[in-house]
Amino acid sequence: MYYEFQNSAKILSGDFALENIPHELKSLGAKKVLILTDKTLEKIGTLQTVIDSMSGKDVQIGGIFTDIPTDSSIDVINEVTKKYNQLNCDSLIALGGGSVIDTAKGVRMTLSQQKEDIMDLAGCELINYGKHIPFVAIPTTSGTGSEATLVAVILNKVKNIKMEFISYFLLPDVAVLDTRMTLTLPPKTTASTGMDALCHAIESYTCLQKNPMSDAYATAAIELIRDNLEEAVKNGSNKNARLAMANASLMAGVAFSNSMVGIIHAIGHAVGGISRVPHGDAMAILMPHCMRYNKDKLEEQYAKLLLYIAGDEVYAKTPKEKRADTTIEYVEKLLNKMHELTGLNTKLSEAGVKEEDFDKIATGAINDGAMIVNPKKADYEDVIQILKGAF
Amino acid sequence: MKISYKRKSIIKIKAIISKIVLFFLYRGFKAGYKLDTRIKKEIDSWQNGFSAVIETGEKNTKLCITKENGKLVRKKQINNADIVITFKSIDVAFLMFTGRLGVAKAYAEHRFTLKGEINQTMSLVRVIDLVEAYLFPKFITKNILKEVPKKEANMLRTYICVITNI
Numbered sequence: 001m002y003y004e005f006q007n008s009a010k011i012l013s014g015d016f017a018l019e020n021i022p023h024e025l026k027s028l029g030a031k032k033v034l035i036l037t038d039k040t041l042e043k044i045g046t047l048q049t050v051i052d053s054m055s056g057k058d059v060q061i062g063g064i065f066t067d068i069p070t071d072s073s074i075d076v077i078n079e080v081t082k083k084y085n086q087l088n089c090d091s092l093i094a095l096g097g098g099s100v101i102d103t104a105k106g107v108r109m110t111l112s113q114q115k116e117d118i119m120d121l122a123g124c125e126l127i128n129y130g131k132h133i134p135f136v137a138i139p140t141t142s143g144t145g146s147e148a149t150l151v152a153v154i155l156n157k158v159k160n161i162k163m164e165f166i167s168y169f170l171l172p173d174v175a176v177l178d179t180r181m182t183l184t185l186p187p188k189t190t191a192s193t194g195m196d197a198l199c200h201a202i203e204s205y206t207c208l209q210k211n212p213m214s215d216a217y218a219t220a221a222i223e224l225i226r227d228n229l230e231e232a233v234k235n236g237s238n239k240n241a242r243l244a245m246a247n248a249s250l251m252a253g254v255a256f257s258n259s260m261v262g263i264i265h266a267i268g269h270a271v272g273g274i275s276r277v278p279h280g281d282a283m284a285i286l287m288p289h290c291m292r293y294n295k296d297k298l299e300e301q302y303a304k305l306l307l308y309i310a311g312d313e314v315y316a317k318t319p320k321e322k323r324a325d326t327t328i329e330y331v332e333k334l335l336n337k338m339h340e341l342t343g344l345n346t347k348l349s350e351a352g353v354k355e356e357d358f359d360k361i362a363t364g365a366i367n368d369g370a371m372i373v374n375p376k377k378a379d380y381e382d383v384i385q386i387l388k389g390a391f
Numbered sequence: 392m393k394i395s396y397k398r399k400s401i402i403k404i405k406a407i408i409s410k411i412v413l414f415f416l417y418r419g420f421k422a423g424y425k426l427d428t429r430i431k432k433e434i435d436s437w438q439n440g441f442s443a444v445i446e447t448g449e450k451n452t453k454l455c456i457t458k459e460n461g462k463l464v465r466k467k468q469i470n471n472a473d474i475v476i477t478f479k480s481i482d483v484a485f486l487m488f489t490g491r492l493g494v495a496k497a498y499a500e501h502r503f504t505l506k507g508e509i510n511q512t513m514s515l516v517r518v519i520d521l522v523e524a525y526l527f528p529k530f531i532t533k534n535i536l537k538e539v540p541k542k543e544a545n546m547l548r549t550y551i552c553v554i555t556n557i
Contacts (some may be wrong), residue, residue, distance in 0.1 A: 002500050123506040123508075124498075124505035126505065159510075209500060369510070371513065372494075372513065376537060376538075
């Protein structure tokens, strides 16, 4: 057996975590920071909270870029890179969900390698350390785990596919989990992103590169999600539940960054790229269907996951041969619960996917990098069958 | 201290064997194109001018292929190929070329770096998997492939094509 594991980001988690960002940036040698975020976070005051936390004199805000769309794209990355250079910034703060953080990763990669176009860097573990650009990630959702991963998923508008860039040098220097960033997250988004975190944990526990380290992060994340997702959805102002979900998301991110994700993400990326279904929604809908597809290969792992997803009482009472199925049932129950509480879609048809797009989605899915690490082979026809089941 | 003679010899032997396997892998691509509809479909989906390099980084052990006029052609050297798979060590490349490590597992274990689009590489990986299923016996492929694909041509015919380059 062989595995590699890296979790190099310093984690600031809890009360007044934001206020420590200037100190961290200063210690990383930064003086002038570019903040990347989106219009919504500017509008609802989240950006202002972060700006207010940067009150010291050590680090100056050199610029703020708020035009980041829902799906980070190559064009946006190249645009931000230009702005960073024009403003003479020396560091980055990403404030947002997966798309903002992935955009910042792309910008940092382009800057550190001193390239003008990120497409020159497409690939896997291709880049060297390069010029160090201090980088702080502040997630405003609890789902993508992007603040702790070596992957950036970026939309190629020309090809209409989500491309993966993979490098250990994409990991932020600092990941900041502060409940002020997620308290206003609407219940439906909380549910969707929470299911995304669950999906990361489950896939990382079952993919080809699973290892003792990633297993520890994945199972701990699942327990936190089990105990806190429903409460965070029902009572968004519960700081404990919010922080627990933020920790769970980061831990699931660490897990899948080191073990990768499989078929659920391969199909989900294609569904997102072609039908524009939000990533978390796609994960939530596809999860039980893909788990059933994988079950004959992953019976043992799914059975073990019952302990974490349902608790020790249920695990002990469930006969060994039924544990894998019960795990999938629990995932389905959680999805239905989220649907009941927030209206989260449970079928692809409800999420806006059209049957005539199945061909494009299946083609995109089998060409997605996540498919290679799924333990069970899946070809075009297998994906079509999964899509039909989830429709 | 210098690298020991024993280690140098091992690297040399592994490089020689890897070169031989890469030679047959290329022949396997060509034979597979004629004998297997799935391999033909994948290679047909590659644009003319598409190029790929699989290299070990030691002793100039590499396979450089490009598609010219609809056909796969082997080159001695390709600069700026669309896809470049570089194994981090000759030892791991040797494991893969001798049927003891599959492409998927090698990727999962971060055994190689990849330059180029991952999406495009997936097609190349599917072809390698299929070619391996023809070149290696089942007791090997069942350990390195997630699923041993059904063969559309028998091994004897495949080997004749590979050896005679027909």
